[in-house]
Amino acid sequence: MSRGFQKLCPKFQLAMAILAKPWNGLIMAALEGPPLRFGQLAQKLAPIGDRMLAARLKLLAEQGIVARKVLPGPPVRVEYTLTEAGHGFREVQAAIGVWGEMLEVGPAAAKKKAPKTRAVTKTAVATRARTVR
Numbered sequence: 634m635s636r637g638f639q640k641l642c643p644k645f646q647l648a649m650a651i652l653a654k655p656w657n658g659l660i661m662a663a664l665e666g667p668p669l670r671f672g673q674l675a676q677k678l679a680p681i682g683d684r685m686l687a688a689r690l691k692l693l694a695e696q697g698i699v700a701r702k703v704l705p706g707p708p709v710r711v712e713y714t715l716t717e718a719g720h721g722f723r724e725v726q727a728a729i730g731v732w733g734e735m736l737e738v739g740p741a742a743a744k745k746k747a748p749k750t751r752a753v754t755k756t757a758v759a760t761r762a763r764t765v766r
Contacts, residue, residue: 648725651696656681656689661715661722664699668714693719 652658656678663669663677675686690713693699698719704710715722 651693651698652725654689654692656685657693658722658726660686660689660693661698661719662726664713664715664719665723668702668712670710670712674713698722 659678659681660674663674669677671687671690674690675681675683678686681689690699690701694701694713697716700714700716700719702712702714704712
């Protein structure tokens with residue numbers, strides 16, 4: 634993407650940079666519930682390797698999306714949960730899901746699902762003008 638577009642919508646670019654990283658969306662979706670320890674999260678997200686999961690969690694924590702809490706006592710345990718900013722992903726996930734359904738069924742079916750709006754054309758305006766007189 635050109636630099637000109639990045640200046641036009643930096644908040645959108647920031648959100649897309651986070652979502653574009655592999656596994657970030659899946660990790661955020663998995664953390665929607667109660668806090669999870671690393672092992673629980675790794676079990677829930679079996680396709681992701683431990684090193685990749687650890688790297689993504691670290692990055693998401695640095696970006697303020699995931700909170701990392703070290704629990705005291707031996708053995709040391711770490712819990713992960715979404716921050717307030719991370720919980721904002723819920724709405725984005727729902728919107729992307731709706732969009733994905735529209736893409737999955739194809740353009741013809743998407744037109745049927747789309748809300749009907751009344752198109753204003755020159756003919757419609759002229760017809761309306763004649764009936765008002």
